[in-house]
Amino acid sequence: MIRVxxxxxxxxxxxxxxxxxxTAALLDREHFYIEIVSGPQTGxxxxxxxxxxxRGIPLTILPQLRREISPLNDFIATWKLYRxxxxxxxxxxxxxxxxxxxxxxxxxxxxxxxxxIHTVHGWSFHDHMASWLRKTYIVLEKWAAQFTNTMIVVxxxxxxxxxxxGIGRPEQYRLIRSAIPLADFHPFGVEERARLRVxxxxxxxxxxxxxxxxxxxxxxxxxxxxxxSRVADVVxxxxxxxxxxxxxxxxxxxxxxxxxxKQRTVLTGLRRDVPRLMAAMDVFLLTSLWEGLPRxxxxxxxxxxxVVANRADGTVEAIQHGETGYLCTPGDLDGMAAYCLExxxxxxxxxxxxxxxxxxxxxxxxxxxxxxxxESLYAELLSVQQGKSNETExxx
Numbered sequence: 001m002i003r004v005x006x007x008x009x010x011x012x013x014x015x016x017x018x019x020x021x022x023t024a025a026l027l028d029r030e031h032f033y034i035e036i037v038s039g040p041q042t043g044x045x046x047x048x049x050x051x052x053x054x055r056g057i058p059l060t061i062l063p064q065l066r067r068e069i070s071p072l073n074d075f076i077a078t079w080k081l082y083r084x085x086x087x088x089x090x091x092x093x094x095x096x097x098x099x100x101x102x103x104x105x106x107x108x109x110x111x112x113x114x115x116x117i118h119t120v121h122g123w124s125f126h127d128h129m130a131s132w133l134r135k136t137y138i139v140l141e142k143w144a145a146q147f148t149n150t151m152i153v154v155x156x157x158x159x160x161x162x163x164x165x166g167i168g169r170p171e172q173y174r175l176i177r178s179a180i181p182l183a184d185f186h187p188f189g190v191e192e193r194a195r196l197r198v199x200x201x202x203x204x205x206x207x208x209x210x211x212x213x214x215x216x217x218x219x220x221x222x223x224x225x226x227x228x229s230r231v232a233d234v235v236x237x238x239x240x241x242x243x244x245x246x247x248x249x250x251x252x253x254x255x256x257x258x259x260x261x262k263q264r265t266v267l268t269g270l271r272r273d274v275p276r277l278m279a280a281m282d283v284f285l286l287t288s289l290w291e292g293l294p295r296x297x298x299x300x301x302x303x304x305x306x307v308v309a310n311r312a313d314g315t316v317e318a319i320q321h322g323e324t325g326y327l328c329t330p331g332d333l334d335g336m337a338a339y340c341l342e343x344x345x346x347x348x349x350x351x352x353x354x355x356x357x358x359x360x361x362x363x364x365x366x367x368x369x370x371x372x373x374x375e376s377l378y379a380e381l382l383s384v385q386q387g388k389s390n391e392t393e394x395x396x
Contacts, residue, residue: 006024024052027374045270065100102144179365179369226259231344234341241277
């Protein structure tokens with residue numbers, strides 16, 4: 001049995017973490033022993049730790065594996081990862097997220113692991129960070145790429161960005177979309193949708209603009225409220241549904257109060273029944289400033305919702321402008337509101353774009369296809385490694 005270790009920095013409720021959980025849960029357990037190792041940090045976004053344990057996935061928590069830069073903690077975490085890899089006899093180390101991606105790959109290299117894979121769920125660097133910090137992350141990514149067999153990316157744009165910055169070689173990249181469990185995400189019936197709206201206190205007949213995500217600067221929820229305010233000026237009966245939590249919650253609540261939207265906005269907090277909550281929405285609005293591939297877009301599209309989003313890396317690949325939703329220039333709040341209004345005021349257009357989106361997602365983002373591609377990559381790299389071992393034996 002092939003032993004595979006998946007290091008990840010933290011197990012909050014987020015796209016990279018869900019991707020890792022589904023990968024670990026669904027890989028063929030007759031051929032692979034899968035273990036996850038993570039730092040202890042969670043946050044207001046919620047935690048996947050108990051769900052991962054409930055799925056029977058072996059999980060190790062390293063107290064020193066943390067997001068913040070700390071020479072002492074980083075050294076100890078690397079040492080513990082090294083021991084875990086060495087003693088555990090892992091043939092494949094498949095890392096996720098920035099900190100675990102760097103420390104995990106270094107530890108695997110020191111342990112002599114023959115196959116090292118890193119999934120880029122969105123690069124650690126972006127245009128909205130300080131220049132010196134961005135350059136530092138790029139240098140570190142270039143360094144780690146030197147001893148990485150394959151870098152899985154979830155968007156073609158991430159391949160372009162990586163190569164532009166000199167990170168790795170073209171043959172090191174493999175595009176594998178971050179898929180979703182389609183059995184969970186599908187349009188709900190009229191009666192079930194009506195019951196859910198009653199539960200949320202939303203009138204059955206009003207249009208609803210919604211979002212699911214972390215209340216963090218990256219997700220840019222304050223712009224979301226500003227777009228909602230513009231929509232409300234034109235459609236007075238429109239209601240708003242925000243699912244999630246995060247460090248900007250108090251600022252969101254203050255802005256909802258200031259714009260007069262508080263009485264017709266539902267803030268659910270953390271919820272795991274995302275498909276049910278999406279079923280109460282008519283249009284999905286995403287205002288993120290940067291993304292890898294935001295999983296909420298294929299989730300919303302699988303639910304039959306048209307999506308309005310900023311042009312932010314992976315959103316450009318997930319949304320077909322004018323066919324499954326609309327893409328906007330970041331900061332163009334008036335343009336974003338206009339697209340939302342067009343959809344909210346035109347049920348036929350909304351239905352058409354929603355159906356187009358669901359058809360596209362069921363073809364391109366099936367979780368079974370993602371798992372099959374990862375298993376194929378593992379088999380390919382193992383075969384190459386076996387060939388090298390055989391060649392070494394022949395040359396002795």
